[in-house]
Amino acid sequence: MAPELTLGLTLVALLFEAAFGYPALLVARIGHPVMWAGRLIAFLDRHLNREGVPPRLRQFAGLVALLVLLTVCVGAGLMAQKVLLAIPFGFLAVAVLGSALLAQRSLYEHVARVAEGLDAGLAEGRAAVSMIVGRDPEALDEAGVSRAAIESLAENFSDGIVAPALWMAIGGLPGICLYKAANTADSMIGHRTPRFLDFGRAAARFDDLINLPASRLAGGLMIAAAFLMPGASARDAWRAVRRDARFHKSPNAGWPEAALAGALGLALAGPRVYHGQLVTDGYMGTGGRRECTAADIRRALALYRITDGLLIALAGAGAAAFWAF
Template identity: 60%
Template sequence: MNCELALLALAIEAGLGYPDALFRKIGHPATWLGALIATLDRALNRQDDSFALRRSKGVAALAMILVMAVGVGALIERAALALPFGWLALAALSSTLLAQRSLHAHVAAVAEGLTTSLEDGRAAVAKIVGRDVSALDEAGIARAAIESLAENFSDGVVAPALWLAVFGLPGALAYKAVNTADSMIGHRSDRYLAFGWAAARSDDLMNYLPARAAAGLLAAGAVMLSGALPAQTLAAARRDAPGHVSPNAGWPEAAAAGALGLELGGPRAYGDSRVIQGAILGQGRREATAADIRRALALYRRSATLFWIALAIGALTA
């Protein structure tokens, strides 16, 4: 177990984030992985191949990406731990795979934007969701921001930190590789239904336990938030998550809806004219506001703190 490593990485990321100047100069692990995935997509994903061949090539592409991620992670981990205070350098490197600070900042920007104008709110939420935001009203913008906060609490914080805690940097990089591949090619479109199958299924598998852990953390965080509904949190997750198109994302999203007394989910429009009839999550108010985004952020902070405490207990008892 590497609970100490995960806890220190979370602390570094919370304090420093990933500096914009560093991103502009060298990019980010996600952009490096994205460049590799895009290269393999262009080289292997040929529409004149049969469905079975394209699926096989997608499996091979994901295998190559995972071998590279695990191999690089193992080499870096071994090299870092051979140095004086190498564990600190390893934690700093591992912190780049977490997104708790940037997630909070991006979602808070949506609340700030909505207090200024509807257009500012739309511009801010467009940075964190893939759907078409041009027709969203205030409630739609607020719901989209809260849904993104809940889902990314699982994908961007809980899941990578748990993979780091259990398998070290190689495990966290493997998770990041699969999660990035899923976001790029794990779609049910003509181009990616076959080629992205392995990425989508692997992401489902790697997020299965973290998503449910995130829902549990949101339920525990609701106990600490005045006005929240702790009893509704897990009840909403158990009742509504199975209806979500994703086997995992519905758990933290429905938990957040239950905790905040909101109704999330429902139809979502995308830029390619697709409309997804998403599951309804929660049984509360549909008319969310900027104030609800701020309450969701307060819930997020409490749940993240409890996650830190859980990792600290794991480090002390391991």
């Protein structure tokens, strides 16, 4: 597809999702595309991930499952795009479909609920943060709940917004379908547990690969946003990325987390408890303040809104540049 078309689709999708999100009524009636992909992943897991099979065969089965998933999802996106672009106002229809795979509005709302919950009490804050993180909320104090929310905001900005937008800009609706299918597979089977250590390896590695450019872009956008936000430091954000990002357990999440931590003078990540197990990790924003509060969540959300605005502006500038030539 022509870049001016895919960038235009991405711009409209970002604007539509930021304004309207994905209606709760549709979730109740027909579910969400990620839920549909999740059902296929669960089906493949049940039928291909057999216990007692040698590790290499389980790895091969996981690769087959990933290829089947990607083929189905990309094929569906390609077919929908081809059909819709052939009819009047089909461009808008494709963009609206793509917007369902972005998460600007829902991410903001979920993280904001954590701040609101903490205002009401620690129990409410824990309940709200349990909706967006995998760690045990009962092991978190107020600072831990706040850090978890801010870390989730940074990481999900990269893999829930920047990455799908980037892949839509590259490949239109099939591109964003490919990304969301792979990302959903990683979240479901890409864990280092006995069941998924081998079967989910292909999904985890592929997700790391396709998130690599987006995580760097997300970190860069946050640094730029810090320059525009009063009270934030673009210089410290850049320093934190250069110093700390490589020490994150994820090859990608460290970039936006370090940028956000440095911009706001916080220390994020570090050792955390997931499902009763301590996971060691590097600190993002080394030397920053560890005792985060609901006020820090709101500062992070303010920076997020500026950063997301820059992403939309970048998509618009790209589309305009290609249309001009």
